[in-house]
Amino acid sequence: MYKLLLCWRYLRTRYIALASIISVTLGVWTMIVVNSVMEGFSTEMQNRIHGIISDLVFEGRSLDGIQDAAFHMEQIHKVAGDQIQSMSATVVVPAMLNFQCNGVWMTRQVELIGIDAATQSSVSDFGQYLQHPANREAMSFDLREGGYDLRDHQSGGEAPERKQMGDAGWAHRRETARIRAFQDQYLRKKQQPAAPATTAPPAQASSGGPPSADPFRDPFAGRVQHENVFDSAKQQHTGAVLGIAMTSYRDKTGQDRFLAVPGDDIKLTFPTVGQPPKAVSDNFTIVDYYESKMSEYDTKFVFVPIRKLQELRGMIDPSSGIGHFNAIQIKLKPGVDLNQVRDRLRAEFPPETYGIYTWRDKQGALLAAVQLEKAVLNVLLFLIIAVAGFGILAIFYMIVVEKTRDIGILKSLGASSSGVMGIFLTYGLSLGIVGSGFGMIIGLVFVRYINEIADGLAWVTGQPVFDPSIYYFYKIPAIVVPQTVAWIVLGALSITVAASILPARRAARLHPVEALRYE
């Protein structure tokens, strides 16, 4: 009882000790904030990666692909059919993308993925990352009339407006076609100024001289325009979905600037199958953008219909019409153990030909790096609290010296050594509770209002804390994990108690007579 009473009194009268635990408060605070933000980032990242890659990937090791996706799906179904929700085949090939912006051709190195529009959204979050609401409902490679999202639908409506998306779609395509037609007309006029008036007098024409007499005459001039000539105002090429960062950049204010929008045409160049591979290219029309917020994917992925890609690459068996594929994405039923299904599939398919990976395996290095980063940061931050522990040790030693006589009094009244030790251990614990308690409260409030605080800091310093041109999130993602918070607080408490053990032992070992004589 006297322990608690004295602890309470010391706590209320010894403010210097409270000063020593400010570092505990700071340590707990930073650890909670850093852990929450890192957890937010890594969870966000994992969700993205998982959403992009699907649960399991069944892939052939050759770029030329494996024949007959349907047969393989059937085989996979035989092995683990009860645990599989859906599957979708893809063709993956490195490619080169060209698009025109203000008359200049730009080139990007991309990963071209042929997907089945009908099933792709069922194995991954592919559909959720598209910019047209109708495409998110049901994906289609046909260009939409308009109505693309003006604001990033994943940001909760807080993202800045993307004005250029306002006229994307057929409207933009028609407008581009009109301008191009006008330009062509203008150029043609400029090249042949008043040509009919000087070189083709009506007299000559009526004489019926052979037309070939004029060597500079346009050999196709007499040809009638065919009905099926491609009219870009009314027709589109095969649809392609581009990663959003491929043709856009984000400026300092967080605005996305697009070099091309849905409705524009692009060229894709990629190798055919067979030896040696030959480069083939074809025109495509951007029908939508894909925004997974993982810049690695948003700058790299181009999706086109799988059938078209198979045709262009020569992956379709001419006699049977069965295509080759590179990978099958497998979505498992909820709650199924990924590794177990992976291992079952691995046992069934020869590993020389087929690689079977979970989404974690695919991004193992990245996830491990994030994990390591978090661990190292935690160790460093915990050292802050450990440093605070030494401060507590020093101040406790001084308090014990200051309280020497009181310790003598308590012992003369019959307090045991362990009781005296208990006073200082309890004192250390209560200081730890106060310090880490405040740290926890401040940390949790900080995490709760982290975006407001970041805005405030940006306003004060003039430097954006969380630069939206660097990160793909508009807000700092932060997730508070109760277990982590509990561990941090527990760690801080044990450090303060550990720091008070030495002074408490000194107090306990004081000789009562010497302590009473102490002045």
Next chain:
Amino acid sequence: MSEELERLLSPPTAKLQPTPPGPRLRVVAPIADGAPDEGDGESSMAQASATKAMIPDVSPAALRRHDIKHDLLPKQLFAHDVYKSYRKGPVEVPVLRGVSCNVHQGEFLAIVGQSGSGKSTLLHLLGTLDAPDRGEIYYAGHRVDNLPAAGKDRLRNNDFGMIFQFYHLLPELSTLENVLSPLMIAQGALRYWRHRNAHRRRAEALLDMVGLGHRLKHRPRELSGGEMQRAAIARALVTEPRLLLADEPTGNLDQATGREIIRILRDLNHQQNLTIVMVTHDPAVADQADRIVRLANGRIEQ
């Protein structure tokens, strides 16, 4: 105040047993339901009447009346040939060199001597605050100087009350809490909490008795020296000790206040039959005691 004392204190009974460590100090009349030691009143009365049959009237007061030596009373505390030396750097300074000293039950003993004569050291040895280098200390017939720490702690808490020259109140606690502190030490938090009202009543009654009933909530630094010493006496009495050890209780007080403190001690001795061992260097104070032991150069001066 002495009337109040009489009213508060239960009538003293001589309990002359060779083994029991002396009577418990009975302080407060209204002791609450669950208070310990409430039940043994009758049995001790029976014991007392039994002894009375053998020895007619041997209360210290009666002894004083008949001018009989205290040696007839049973020894309550007994130091046998104790040596104690302190180490000051490389030099060993002998403080006590073979001191034997009896404290009889119910007597008011003064230990006097020059400063440095070892009187405080002797008191510390008697009070088990320190252990002798050689020799033994007996309390109620049992050797106590070699008890384990826990036994000594219990003895100091339960059987001995101590008063010091510098009062030694805990500065963080109020007067009342200071008085209650030995009970808090004696009992676990839960038990203390259950009996807190009884404890509080007893502490308040004791503070009333020493004339500090109006200073319950004050911190020690707000009290005068005499008030602090009175609070210290109340604290020493709160566990109903059988023995009071006072180390220069008047050493830091002016004469009038000192006399007041001594009067309280004497009243306790006379009316409560409480054994008191007091160390002092002041002959005037020592004269108030029943018996005086003089120490010089670490030996008893005859």
